Amino acid sequence: MQNLKPTLILISFLFTLTFYAQEITVLDADTGIPVDNIAIYNKDQSKTTITDANGKSELDIFLPKEKITFKHISYEPFISTKSQIEKRGNRVYLHLKTEELQEVVMSVSKWEQQKKHIPQKIETFDARSIAFANPQTSADLLQNSGKVFVQKSQLGGGSPMIRGFATNRILLSVDGVRMNNAIFRGGNLQNVISIDPFTIKKTEVTFGPGSVIYGSDAIGGVMNFYTQTPHFSYADSLAFSGNVNYRFASANNESTAHLDFNFGKQKWASYTSFTYNNFDDLKMGEHGPESYLRPNHVIRENGTDVLVSNDDPKKQVSSGYDQINFLQKFTYKPNSMWNYDLGLYYSETSNYPRYDRLIRPSRDGDGLRSAEWYYGPQKWFMGNVQITQKGKNKFYDGVKLTTAYQFFEESRHDRGFQDVELYSTREKVDALSVNLDFENKKIGDLNLYYGAEYIFNKVNSKGSMQNIETDEVVETASRYPDGATWQTFAGYINGEYQLKPNLSLLSGIRYSQVWVDATFDTTFYPFPFDEADIITGALTGSLGISWFPRSDLQVTLNGSTGFRAPNIDDIGKIFDSEPGSVVVPNPDLEPEYAYNGELGIRKNFNDVVVLKGAAYYTYLVDALVRRDFAFGGQTEIDYNGEPSNVQAIQNAAKAYVYGFEFGLETYFTENLSLNTNLTLTEGVEEDDDGTDSPSRHAAPTFGDLHLIWEDQKLKADLFINYNGEVSNDDLALSEQGKTYMYASDVNGNPYSPSWYTLNFRSQYQITNAIKASVSLENMTNQRYRMYSSGIVAPGTNLVLGLGYAF
Template sequence: DRNNLQPIEHVLVYDPTGSVYTDINGEADIQKFSGSDSLAFYHSFYRELRVAWRDLAAENFRVSLRERVVNMNEVVVAASRWEQNKQEVPGKIAAVSARDVAFYNPQTAADLLTVSDQVFVQKSQMGGGSPMIRGFSANRVLIVVDGVRMNNAIYRSGNLQNVISLDANSIANSEVLFGPGSVIYGSDAIGGVMDFHTLSPLLREEGGWQARGGILTRYASANEENTAHAHLSLAGRRWGSLTSVTFSKYGDLRMGSRSHSGYRRPDYVERIAGRDSILIKSDPDIQVPTGYDQINLLQKLRFQPAPNWDLSYGWHFSRSSDVPRYDRLIETRDGRLRFAEWYYGPQEWQMHALTLRHTAPRRLWDVAKLTAAYQDYRESRLDRRFGSDILQERVEDVDIFSLNLDIDKGLSERTSLFYGGEWTHNRLASRGEERDIVSGTAAPIASRYPDGANYTTAAAYLSLKSNLSPRFSILSGVRYNHIRLNADFDKTFYDFPFEGIRLRTGSFNGSLGMVYRPTARWQFHLNLASGFRAPNIDDAGKVFDSEPGSVVVPNPDLASENAYSIDLGIVKAFGDRLKIEAGGFYSLLRDAMVRRDFRFNGQDSILYDGELSRVQAIVNADEAWVYGLETALKADLSGAFALRGSFTYLKGEDGDGFPLRHVTPAFGSVHLMYEPEKFRSDLYLLFNREIANKDLAPSEQEKPQIYARDRNGNPYSPAWYTLNFKAAYQFNPRWQVTLGIENLLDLRYRPYSSGIAAAGRNVIVGLRAGF
């Protein structure tokens, strides 16, 4: 690679007499071509190059390839769980490569998703990030890690921050599938699927062992981030190992200094001499407290006992420190801060996954993959009101067991069958406790969820891909899902009008997509798909979830919601210099699960944690709809310059005509890139349009503390833009330095629905070394 000097595997080296491929070291034996006048070098991600033999000899047989800006031959996995040519996929998929992650230096996996410029991320606190895809978020979008679904039984409908458990520095590649993906992935895949693939061990054909690895150190000024990362890969003929470690420490986040002074909060709470005191910050642009720490570990082993058998094991571990919930810490009551403390306890996630893969033509499969996984997820919430000595804590621990079978069977040269099944079981432990921070005495309180609840799913799917002609492809599929939920309620604290919940439900889903390629430079696609989300324990069985002035109670009559979507798209390439993409979609959500006013034992308000609160519950409303337009452009300019841009527009309402909470403002980007040998730079603009008060969802209108005020004093989300610059220089194949300046103009802004203002001017310096 002429930009980062790294070896390129699978480069086709050929002349009219034959061909060879490069290995993982970017090397190939070309002795058989010694009589040739020239050789051609081809890789789908790079510009094809033809070099005269004498020029090869003059360069000591070292060849540098330039990455393609315009590429019509990309390979994706998210559409079917197997590698496919993107030209055969009747839908939108955005990818973020490890190369882009190394260049843009996202701090978290949530920030990694924004590198695509096509996913909006909301943040309630700095230690978080809730992706919003096509007007859906939280438990209406699915996270998949190495083929295993990460969503569990307590993923909530509010903004969800779990994606930060993944380590951006150990992601090999990630893809976002836009629109319903329930045929392949099951429940929750309504708005889209985030498919992450982490680093994996390599094997080598020759005997002996080969060690490869890398280290990273990074500093960011806006939150005084200090990150250290290292990974080591050991490759043998049959055995391989991959170890990755990342530690990050983040200080309090500084917002910008220009515009929207209302986002400033000059005061904060500190306990002094046993009493809560309100202090004034020396710098009101510092958001106190927002800092936290996180560690991520990854260990993978791979064993290939025979050429057609492959066994791999992966262990993922992530643990954060306490994470301040900043949007709660800026709430006021009677002109005074409401909470002295509100934070998430350490968020801990680990996964053990064992995958067996068999590759050989059989009657029922060509490739079969079986994955058994266990996840342990733990989260907690702690809060204490200003002036109170009572700290309340609610702790959740979820055990998740899963089994996935995925099969790829070629029926002919043009037709492939993908089928398989999935089983998951979630087991929940939930408890609540209040503790006097002065005396140390503790007593139980109502838990957030019914302790001992369980949630089980079973599914089977079938998908057929057929290239009916060189110009026309179809991809269709069906899936059946069965869901069981059991929860018993403890009446110690509240007299529930029911003993528990026994939910038994099923769902059929289908999809039909078509791709038409009249020429090599044109592509049209149409995709019809349905998706669904079954009620989980958070939806149906949440005991109480306090929000300002309201509580949420269980609803034993909750049913699944279903989405129906149509997706149209067009891609046009002008030679290998320019590619334009445009598309639109419409999604209808029926029996949508939304929060509405409710009655508990005939009452519309109850006393909860000493506060009279309006009763609400998750119910199946009539319907909701979302439509949108999406465009993207890539242009290879003269020399080493390139241009890239994107724009997304969304609109959505529920059946009562109210705007939907997770429909984001229109947003987009423009990038001007310069990539000569050894150097890469990007000057880019990110922008968001305004959401006026009348276009805010009712639930957002009730959060004035996180929004700016318009001329009438009503909350709204202002438009904003940032100018940013990133650069990287590759000294040699081992050493690289990166420099970034985000928000060059130091503007003060808060992304839509976020409880924390974004970073002000942020200088990022990174050093990478590889061996």
């Protein structure tokens, strides 16, 4: 027994050592790649260790509940304990510090480039900042940034405006795939709400033309949404993690639930996300124009339409809706050279009312014009396959093949007050795209990016009229020519040349060929033409420099061109654009072109104050605008039983837009900072006859001011949002007729008043797994309406969020 005792002690010691041994892996939170040379230490730094080349380290020297700090010059510090890390699968995820000049962006070439080499203005919003803002939709995500103005016709909406352009003159992209389709219109769009903000890893907004890389529509700017990618396991075992989130907002009784989870092995990984939103009718603020109130609304009672008083005029009946979003991604990486990615995206709304049409007064002014006006479910599906190869090759260092199929469905339904006919149009678009992009970094200081793109869209459109009393349905004119197609083929080359260590040049050129084919049905309207067969081409280019005369000063100068080719919406649409007017097809259209110049500056004062500014000027020729038109010799036709003035999209104007954008960041201490943004935009459209008018999509002056406190667990933001006035003289002609949407000035004319809101936002890390957020928006309960918007903005709004990571 005496001889056995030392053996038992040794076995016990080895067992104890094994039991308490804890190997952890430190990973980049965005890429999932292991991070080496991470310093790990306790409070008094009496115990220290670092991660190896595989991001691994042993925590044996630390006690189970001892506070441990993980620190690296490029990452935000992270504090936890052994026991908490063990519950998270012995993995620690670190977030990169926000160092703007070293930031990597993909928007300009579709490959990673350092932001400091890019002469165009690009704003980025990462997953952490998005989670802190906690937006209802991706439209709100853009608006919360303070850099993009967003218009809303209804709660289920959000149409971004960038540098005086909007809708089909700016481009949406999701994971490198163009979202704009053949029926993107000049009127306000809400497709951006199909992108789930919970799944966004990073958003990059490029200001100014981006046609060299993205082709048609990229005139005012490009909004790139990059969604979360599956994370691999860097051990032999299966890695599993996920998040559960809940959000509540009092202004519309929002209830949002979100779940995502990730499975990962060393060569393959899967990411799944599901989000459900329920929005009730939105309640506006207390203090503001009385004309914004909703005093009455229409109900159907005993087989007839009745105008009833609204019990709460601040409640915007009807504006609520539901939405679901689903995302499934798979990735397979057999080796360091090849990567295969599959993404499946789906979004669907319920029916959602178009609020600005529901508040239009009747022609006699005694009631409301519409009993019903709503969009049917907005559906979007995308299947995206991407194959990437990296490695040395004679012609490239990287090649990326992206193929995608998208399906869009939307519909419109309207019925006049006391009418029994419900008019409906339903559109479906099938969109195929193929992109082949190359990266070549072997030509000295010159990096080349080049590629080709093919896109095909087919539009199916039907119209119907239903008698709501008899349920009889008859066919009526469709919104678009059924079976119409739009396609484009293009090639581009883009080069980045390092002239000097402090001077970069970026230049590119692209040629696009566009085909439009549509056949018009003359059953309901005697069109003076049978078809549209349009072939157009466009050559676009860009040239810019990024110069650092000193390490703390950056100057950028950029010139670029952009274009928009006519699509099916321009050429073949029939719809009521405003009370008493109808837009009809016009097959005789040409592309519109934009010429843009931009000067930017960024100055860093001792890492305490950072000043940013940009000035730009854009000139648009052959602008596609809606103007009065003669249809078969007639200037007025009957549309849905109502005499209507005839209009059409025409190359009938030129326009110029100019503006200034300012940003200031001040760091008082390590924890306390202040930042502010201000955007000023002016735009004028000039018709071929010499008359001019303000541009509809030139946003009013807008800005924000944020005072931010942040430490390891708490982030708090007290901020002000501001919008300037748009006087009656500065309202576009198309807006001046919408008196029901605007306040009245001293002369009784419509105008958009200035407004401000005071807001507070906070987020607290309760544990490593649990995070809570509390926000109070519009604390002074202002009643205001964003310029050109139909829906009135929320009043005081309490927003609560809770997230659990597992």
